Amino acid sequence: MMESISERIARLKQEKGAVILAHYYAPAEVQDAADFLGDSLGLSRIAAGTKAGTIIFGGVHFMAETAAILCPDKTVLSPAPDAGCSLADSIDAATLRKWKEAHPDGIVVSYVNTTAAVKAQTDWCCTSANAVKVVGSLPEGRPILFGPDRHLGGHIMKVTGRKMELWDGVCTVHDVISPEMIRKAAGEHPDADILIHPEAACSSDAETLAADNVFFYSTAGMLRHVAGSGRKKFVIATETGTLHQLVKEHPDRTFIPLSPGLVCRDMKKVTLEKILGCLEHGDGRVIIDEETRQRAMLPIRRMLELE
Ligand code: SF4
DSSP: OOOOHHHHHHHHHHHHTEEEEEETTSOHHHHHHOSEEEOHHHHHHHHHHOOOSEEEEESOHHHHHHHHHHOTTSEEEOSOTTOOOTTGGGOOHHHHHHHHHHOTTOEEEEESOSOHHHHTTOSEEEOTTTHHHHHHTSOTTSOEEEESBHHHHHHHHHHHOOOOEEOOBOOTTGGGOOHHHHHHHHHHOTTSEEEEOTTSTTTTOHHHHHOTTEEEOOHHHHHHHHHTOOOSEEEEESOTTHHHHHHHHOTTSEEEESOTTOOOTTGGGOOHHHHHHHHHHOTTBOOOOHHHHHHHHHHHHHHHHHO
16 A cells, blocks of 8 residues: 555654654644644754754744754754745844944844844844743843844833833734734633734733733743633634644634634645655755854853753
8 A cells, every 4th residue: 555645754754863843833734743843942942952863844944944053963954945934034134233233232132033144143042932031031221132023022021121122023924913803802702711922913012911811922832821721712813723733632622713814824835745855855954054053053052041
């Protein structure tokens, strides 16, 4: 009998000593083929800790780059090297360099959704899971530039009370999540918890922040919240790929996407066929020049050591 594509992937993975990492926004079948699932922070940790010689990164390209920064001794393959991200694409290293020249005591905090070149100009990396902790740990009285997500930056300013200059970038998926959408969902589902990603446009809205059934979480934080909650119903205000794991882990509960249109088209560029191409032909190898890699590793290491 002919092997299915999933069976071929499973066999080749074993033969080649490879692991597949997938983000919660990747297509459901890619999530199901993965050895490890996670959000940006979780996957960075797994990449740094795996003993496998080859990592296939089922996410957008900057994520595979982050794994390559952390794992110089491993082969990192990106199944969809053309999978961009509106945040990573909005910020550039040259402008950061100029800001640092103008602010010699300034601190650049970059969300992990950035290229290796931008990380190389960054003092601290953060993800949505640890941004509050990272910013809260910075010394007082020094200028801070936070980029590229202005909604996440605004949310952190509200929560920590720290003043920061914000880069004007957005995630085009989460940018459409307005306070009105949240209020409408809260009115329609008064018995639900509403879980919102802090990249959402509503994430610094005072009324949204004050509601007691509204919670802001990274994707992994949403999964933890549901696992520890007695509620039966949840409105999920993030990329709809997240629902795949939630439904799998909690078939007895109801999950309602805030909008079925919350889909990251770049994440969906990762397919089983492309993963097979990585395994069969070594497609999508991520190469970063060593000087950039070493400089880019420092802010990621700082972030990981803070945890
Ligand atoms: S969901 Fe937004 S932040 Fe995540 S990869 Fe897509 S565009 Fe980038």
